[in-house]
Amino acid sequence: MSSLVSWILVGVGQALVIIGIFCDLAASIMMLRLPNFFARLHALTVGSVGGAFIPLIGAALIAAGCDFLGPYRWFMAGGAVVTAIIEYVLAGAGTHAIARAVYRAKAAPLKPIVADKLAEDRGGEER
């Protein structure tokens, strides 16, 4: 019975890890393909949520299902969940922080862009 539960946990976890791998590859290709810094920010989002948060949850489920890891597998599962939550919040905050700083310091080109309402409100010059 418990082995069935283990298999289900491992299966769900593996599905999540596969999603994570797919997002990871997509993010890395986008990181190379997209034209400028502000577009690459979105690739980082795909990499940090789809490519790290989801496989971390999946890895936690796999670890919880793997009996052969011994009693410390709960340490691993709990640690992976905490890592995932911390990673989720900190990745969002970090992405926003660096986007704002780079926009203000004009450290990376903004073009091509359709419209820039922030520059309009700030009354800044066209970039």
Next chain:
Amino acid sequence: MDTEFVRVAYMIVVLSMYVNIGVSLYAALAKPNLVKKIIALTILGDSVNTFIILVGYRFWRPGVFLQPPVLTNLRPTSEVIRQFLEKAVDPIPQALVLTAIVINLAVTVFLATVALHMYRHFGTVNMDVVGRLKRYEVRKEMA
């Protein structure tokens, strides 16, 4: 078990540690900028530490997963401890490096403060310029 591949990979790792040590030594000696020197020194320290840990690694045996030197069974029998000895890596280089990293950090902090003071006195951290400035000062005092 492909021992030839293992040997080659291990040699690659050792060689790249040597290259890192050499390159960072070169930068610490030849680059004039103090900040670059500090960066090179941190890389030098880390490479040496990695090399020490590498020496404490051990050969994989078939069917045995190496473990960190932490006993996970809190009620060990003598059989458990024997298996632990089969699997665990050498803890002593790790313990040495643990303190070495913190010492490296302390040295780096000290160097950073010294570099900052140097910048405040001379207005630059380029050692070539600092040397020229000091020569100029000395010549002015001699005259």
Next chain:
Amino acid sequence: MRSGRRWLRCVAPAIMAFVVYIVYTGAARLYDITTGAIAAVAVGALMGTLVVADWRKSLSIRRLGWLALYTLKYFFVHEVRAHAEMIRKCLGPKMDISPSIVRVPIRSRTGFGVTMVSIAITNTPGTVVVDLDEEKGVLYVHWLFTKTLVDSEAYREVAEDFDRYAQRVFE
């Protein structure tokens, strides 16, 4: 009175620290619970005033329920949709991206509410919060697939769901 309120403000961070401690430890032996309680009290006492502004909100069960519901909906609907759109459009043969920075006026005003909405927007691929104006309550969002430049429609597209739940959770 004042000291009592200060004490209550430390409760929620202490509970959070305790939960993180136990989950991270992954075991509930007597030793873990004892040291966890001591550590939680210490951490809560040190950080309480930094994190919590109003203790009544921080201890409300109803708000936590909304947060859980919101989390589920967010991950199963919004994230999936946004990832699919991003991957479809950016890995296609020709990238049809049309980036712009749009105004998104939101209704949440508290620090936590704004933060939750912003992180939800940022962590949805396709939209990143670049800047915010706290007095007017406007987020400036870098939007990779611009559908509209009008403020109210952009709000409906980008932030409406997050904003509604954030108001329920934090206000």
Next chain:
Amino acid sequence: MLRDVAFAVTLVVFIVLLAVATGLGGLGPLPPPRLRPLAVNVLNTTYNPYYAARNFTADAPEAVTAVVWDYRGLDTVFETAVFYGAIIGALALYREVSKRVEESRPRGLSTIVKVSTAVMVVAIAAVGVSTAMHGQLTPGGGFQAGSIIAVAPVVLLVVFSKSFLEKAGVRYAKMVALRSAALVGIGLAALAVAIAAGAMGCWGYVLQNQPKPDAPLGYPPRALDVPSGGSLMVFNVLEMLAVAAGFTVVFLVLSTSEKLAKEEVVGEEHGY
């Protein structure tokens, strides 16, 4: 130009010489086929309830922490003192600057970063304390926990500002006092068994952890229901405080604004 060529040639010769020495077996067979005898002894005795090994055991399943604070504990105590000395040396260059409190209006980063950092600091602190408290059971210990906990003030310093931290009570003098107190605590914990043994009229060693055949005193081997590693637990907690306070004070001093520092440095130069 000539200098660069000379450096390049020296570099290549250096690397080739080291590689040849290693290839000829200067470090023995790499990777080593079996553990060295010293490591076997350490791993065998680090947590061993059987009588023959009990005389050497540290009663901690974590071999690295056991080596750091028990098998070569004296070395680590001196190392902590060296770290302390380096920090004091760095502070000595700033002796005037460090007393002054920054008056400038704090700006920091945006509200979003501030709030999420403030929430996460709680989690970071919990994780750090857990790492220290379980340092004798799972990977972790004083240095590790200290460097994890140091994330909290460092990130707060960067995200909020220096003056925010100072208003919140993280002051230079307080941190130095905490650091010194932790160092004194480490010294006392190292001497505790010897002092107690002296008071009770039996034999005792400095940095003694578990009872030895000729020295019957020692730290308790178990804390509640897990092995405590004896003195390792005490050392871990104190070292965590020491490392965290040390990092914090270093960054408080290093991030002094240039204006304030310039005033002091130039003032020194001109004698007022």
Next chain:
Amino acid sequence: MMAVDIVMGLLAASALISVIATVLAVQARDLLKAVIFSALQSVAYTLMYFMLMAPDIVLVYAAVAVGIYPLILILLIKKVGRYEV
């Protein structure tokens, strides 16, 4: 047994990455880029320490080399200027 090959291959790969990052960090004129390359080298070393079964070292090293060295260096660079002349 595939695990040994994987471990050794990963070790060799991360060692090569660290060599690339070191060389780039040393030759970069922009000191900020040098800091980031040294962070990349630190991440490679972190992976190496993980493969070498040294979790304690990873805990200290990641904190020191990814978190504290960059802060010291960025503080310095902010004060002394970004470009190495």
Next chain:
Amino acid sequence: MNLATWVTDFIVFSMPFYFAAFALYIARAIKGPTVPDMVLAVDALSYDLAAFLVLLGILFRAPIMIPCAIVLVLWVYALDIYMAKYFEAGEIGE
């Protein structure tokens, strides 16, 4: 089928994809025309490396190696913050 071999095989087969992703990230980190691009690449690399380290811990049967992942995530966030502060503020401690 044995659970242990199944999980091991799964992780072993997932590795090449991770390596490919890491290689592309490193290419961006080396190429990156501006400094923020390089920061982004190192960030993404480290977040994914954290997930990969957890999987490696399962592969090695070493569950006690999980704290490595959490520490990596925490400190890479710190790197982000430093860079943001460098670009945004006049002084780091401001």
